[in-house]
Amino acid sequence: MEPVRLPRGIDDPPQILLWSADELLPFLGMLIVGVLTEQLALCALLSLLVIKIFRRFRDSRPDGYLYHAAYWSGLTPLAGYSLVNPFRRRFLP
Numbered sequence: 001m002e003p004v005r006l007p008r009g010i011d012d013p014p015q016i017l018l019w020s021a022d023e024l025l026p027f028l029g030m031l032i033v034g035v036l037t038e039q040l041a042l043c044a045l046l047s048l049l050v051i052k053i054f055r056r057f058r059d060s061r062p063d064g065y066l067y068h069a070a071y072w073s074g075l076t077p078l079a080g081y082s083l084v085n086p087f088r089r090r091f092l093p
Contacts, residue, residue, distance in 0.1 A: 074087055
């Protein structure tokens with residue numbers, strides 16, 4: 001049995017049972033899809049595989065990597081004036 005890492009800082013994602021919040025969302029999403037398609041067991045197993053792959057990806061990158069990648073690709077809905085458009089590559093004075 002692997003030890004579970006408990007958050008020690010205020011910036012760590014919240015723990016829900018044994019998973020962090022960002023790992024629980026794909027699991028719940030796949031459970032909903034499994035109920036709707038009547039393939040609950042298959043979707044539950046698939047979601048556990050997705051969580052394992054996501055955890056391996058997340059642990060090998062620095063903190064905030066996915067958030068910055070989503071911002072860089074324009075997926076985050078931030079509309080503040082202090083944030084620059086991520087699609088703008090040249091800045092003229």
